[in-house]
Amino acid sequence: MRLETRKLLDKSFSGLGLFAILIMSGALLVILAPIFKRGAEALFFEGTVEHRRMLLDKFERGNRAVLEEEIARVKAVRQPIYDILDRFEDEQTHKLNEIIRACEDLGNSEGSFGKRIKRRLNRLERAETFYDRLKIVRDISLRAEKYNGPVADLKHKAKVITELVSQLETQKEPFFQLKEILHELLGPAPGEDLPVLIRKQYGQSRWDRAQVKLHLFFNVETWDYSDPSKMGQLSYTPRVEQFRGTVLEELFPYVEQNQKELLEPRWTFYWGFLTDKSMDAHMFGGIMPEVLGTVYLTLGAIIFSVPIGIIAAIYLTEYTRGGYMVSFLRSCISTLAGVPSIVFGLFGLAFFINTVQVSSSKSVLAGSLTLALLVLPTIIRASEEAIKAVPQTYKSAALSLGAGKWHTVLTVVLPSALPGILTGIVISMGRAAGETAPIIFTAAVSVMGALYNPIEALSHPTYALSWNIFNLSTEHEAVDEIRHVQFGMVMVLVMIVLLLNLTAIIVRARISKKLQT
Amino acid sequence: MLKTKSIHSPGNIILSSKENFVRRLSGFLGRGFLFLVTSTAAVAILFIIYFIAKDAIPFFQIRENAFAEFFTNSHWYPSAEPVQFGVLAIIIGSALVALGAIVVAVPLGVAASVYLSDVLPFSIRQFVKPVIEILAAIPSVAYGFFALVVFAPLLQKQGGTLLSVVWWILAIPLSFLAVMVLSDLLTSKMSSEKRRKTGRAVLVVILSGCVFWALYSVGGALNNLNITTGTNALNVSIILGIMALPTVVSVSEDALQAVGRDFRQGSYALGATRAETVIKVVLPAASSGILAAVLLGVMRALGETMVVWMASGNAAQIPVPWYNFLEPIRTLPATIAGDMGEADHVLGSARYHVLFAMGLVLLLFSLFCNLVSEWVVSRQMKKLRGGA
Structure with missing residues (x-):
């Protein structure tokens, strides 16, 4: 072998050792860095008003007077959200009442058909909730569609009712989800009974978690399993699409503009992380x-x-x-x-x-x-x-x-x-x-x-x-x-x-x- | 008057026979006490073997043909009907991650230990040593957490890219070296200086073309790799390799240090470079010590519980083909740790005892490795002392 090659080999041999040492140190850094960075976030983070509320309730820590002022402020910002939700429910009830009126119209028709519809309409009096009544109306519309009597107009009316009912029904599940995510984000709505689980008693206490929830508030997660060879693909569609044409459309821009005011995130050093006991399985x-x-x-x-x-x-x-x-x-x-x-x-x-x-x-x-x-x-x-x-x-x-x-x-x-x-x-x-x-x-x-x-x-x-x-x-x-x-x-x-x-x-x-x- | 009876008073230097007896007795008793305390360690290891075996043996008595089932059946269905306690897949899983860990840890560890003992000056070595100590000190559950929460998602999302980057970093310098050496060796027999030079240049160009093409195709294949789950044998192997590094480095460094200075000086005097000295003289002389390092590294990887429990996927299956590190596997310690929760309230059942049987396998293997490595090290010491 030439002397140059031998020297090169010698140098690269040392290089190999250095490389190994560097990899070792690098591995140490790569492992410790995320642990320390994200570990520090447990102590030092942007805490929301919910965090301060929790500390005051559960650990008697914080200034009550200041916090109450803050809670009142936040409450004022949150109120429009619940107002919009109420208005949406009113709107839904209004729509349902219109449908019921149309049903009554059907019930007034002659013959056994009208009687059958009426019998079902009587059940409405006993129904307590909105969705119970919706169910009965759906039942009526299904019955009405089966009508094959002489009056052609009735069939058309029945179809209209079915359509309106379906509209209301399709918004039921999304509305529940919306309320659920709002609960997760902001805690119980005013006037709601205090939930048993501590985690349900408060909204998001950390701003980073709140942002995740906000993202889920604005977007709906959908999984696409159409390609069987791959795993399901996650995609997001704006939640507002589910409520086009309803009052709820206003809700999304309002929340978007008032994100911070809703939760008032503030940098917090939570030393209690080391000295507090955990609540509700570390939530x-x-x-x-x-x-x-x-x-x-x-x-x-x-x-x-x-x-x-x-x-x-x-x-x-x-x-x-x-x-x-x-x-x-x-x-x-x-x-x-x-x-x-x-x-x-x-x-x-x-x-x-x-x-x-x-x-x-x-x-x-x-x-x-x-x-x-x-x-x-x-x-x-x-x-x-x-x-x-x-x-x-x-x-x-x-x-x-x-x-x-x-x-x-x-x-x-x-x-x-x-x-x-x-x-x-x-x-x-x-x-x-x-x-x-x-x-x-x-x-x-x-x-x-x-x-x-x-x-x-x-x-x-x-x-x-x-x-x-x-x-x-x-x-x-x-x-x-x-x-x-x-x-x-x-x-x-x-x-x-x-x-x-x-x-x-x-x-x-x-x-x-x-x-x- | 001071009444001193202690040995410090000059008058009592010569003891009476009674005092002498008491002293000897107390000395004897003292020694006996010390010996008893010291033998706690010995008693402990004997107790460990005895009690693990005591709870392991019933498994082979309760079930018919348990021995064959244990070692040759690869179906682990401890709560299905009928139950099957085939541990083969789990043993293979353990062996697989140990192999993977060794592939990661031994080249890196030996290279690092050579660098530490033969290249780095003492002053810098002092700063590198703590790195190794910290790597050894990080709790296994922290490694496991890293593997599960940080590394596994990364591997699942960007695994192909990651692997191809690692491939390029490792392969380019090595193949460059290989091309240089190969072309040098092939042309060394040529007669004239001029022909040798041109021949070398031509060979370098041709070879590097071929090598680059090979590297590129492998890198591309790696890049397109579809990793279905991040909690797999590869993840665990890499993390276990890092965990085994400190053991491998410190044991093989000891072995390298044990090879005396005179060996090295003799080699240098004959005109060898440092690399040649290390490869041809020091490493062969220290080979048995390095073997011990490998064995201890294997033990570290085999006996580790938390990392494999958290990040190996815990699927009791033999990967297809067996070297497919991208599939989830299951290992002995993880099975013991994970299944005891469901088994310990059915004390005395086959399900409880089979876990002890696994523990026994693990224990016996680690005892074997330990004894072999100890024997190997002591033999090397004897040889080097005799040779020097």
Whole structure:
């Protein structure tokens, strides 16, 4: 090979390595960027008046006087919408009454036909709602169309009635949908009974979600399945088309012009996201219970694993000189580190819950014990490394001063190894906080009654960030509505883990600097 | 007067026989205690094997022919009538994503570790290391969430474009290099300098034409790819590959570091470039360590639960053809995690025990991988120590 080619290969070889490093860093950025960007939106967003109303109602937060003023203002802007809806209903009733009058006209005709129509018309008195009456009228028109008597005019009249009824009927479903989406956007209409579900008691609390709803307000989603080889194609048609020629036509330009006035979005820093409990399956409120659960589990795991881990490290480094027993122990520890996390979960279920029965069902205690086993190898290894790094001279000096072995370990070795051991502990905490698989069967639940204090929590199941991220993003009934909560949870979890790891990295850097000098 | 009985007082340096006995006893007991605590780890792994096996074995006793069904039937219908517990498709799904993860992680990871250990100066390495540590630290559920919420929709909408862009980025430099080297090798036997030059130029033009045409057709095919669902084996493989990267990098970097300086210096002294040194000397010497890295990466990918549960589509089927990574698959950990919710209130049923049987398969495989990688690493250490 030529020298130039060899040089080129050499350069490209280095380039390949650089490329790999760049890809790795790029992957990290690509993964973290959306998590942090959209996670931040859970805390920092344009909150609408509904958000402030919810905070005042449910968390007693905010200035009541100011808010009431604001609500009155918004109410005034919203009133025309409900007026238009009322006018539309009036218009519909008016149309129906005209049809009924036409029916009565039919009923006045001679013979058994007129009697039959009249009998049906009598039912109208008992009908309560608009749509009940519409149904009866439809019935009449169907009957009238079957008329095959001598008067030709009647048949024509029946046809006209049918047409008018169909018009009213075709607007029924779209009108319901319109009211439904208005409810989702603005909350209950004035005078409406307060719904039971909290999510139905308020309109959109976030401006970004409100914009999605506004888009759905102006447009109707239609799926096109005409091409069987492809998946359904989504397209939007303006909703106003459904109400051409009715009063409702005015509604759309009005809403378009007053979008912001209807909801009064304002930039909000919702710190309560971290300290509030959730409302109505995370439709409102924060993630404090999940954070608390993660903290309980993590601390529990650390409390169980640290003493064992440090003692094991002391034994392995200071009290043994090899041998089969020790290499067996080391093998076991490294094997334990390689056990898949889901197997830890199965073991926790089979041993801690079904065999030892530390609790009757899932509990923080069972979860902590399982997680403790999971992080044990990490703690042992880190502590071993730290103890090994303590210079031999320290130990010799202590021994020469007459200290016993155990005394030396306690007063000289451990204190100087402490930063290294802490690093291991902190990294293990990050691991324990982030793990999901071991706690699925042993500790985590997605619905539970009350929150417990740490002691009570030991024997009760708990929320946990990692589990609830999974639960909310796959099993929640309105996955798309609470994306911000999911992202917020992921961000908080990643932040906890990263902060712990950052602490470890900094401590380690300081240790290595100390060792160098 | 100070009454000190401790060893610090100079008068009591020589202990009485009773004191001596107490001391020896307490020392012995202390050591015993330490040993007991340390063996917790050993007891734990033995308990894990025992308790998983204890709940796994009933599955093979309850059902007739369970063993054959478990490993050769690919129909997983745990709640249908009649029930079928064929795990073959799920095992293949697991193997498939592990393979995919390795394809992503090993080239990248080994290249990165070589760069870290042989090319980068120490000062810069300190800034790269945290990147790897953070990649390793991000919780698996966060990776899974990313795969499900960000990556899957992207793959579904712009998957073809994305793949073809990746293809071009990877293929162009590599094929350029290949053309250069190939033309150089083919013309190296020519006698005169002038003929060699013209021959090389001609070859470069011809070869690059061919290669470009090949690249273009593959890129076009990728661009037109219709991806029906974003939650598929490809998605999971890429994410698992990224998750396995830190393991692969750190283990293979250790292996590369273990190859002493003298090997490298010897190679440089013979006139080899850095690339030649690494490829012909360092990598072969570290090959077993890198094998260990690959095994540990496989384990990481196989044992991962959340990512595959959230983003693999969870369809218990063998893709057609088997290497079709664009189809949804199902894996062992995801099945255990997902089905236990429906199975654990029917404690003792076949449905409950089959999940433990899957756990046992997973556990035994990871034990095997772990032992092999440990053995391989220790053998390499011995060899290098003997050779140096």
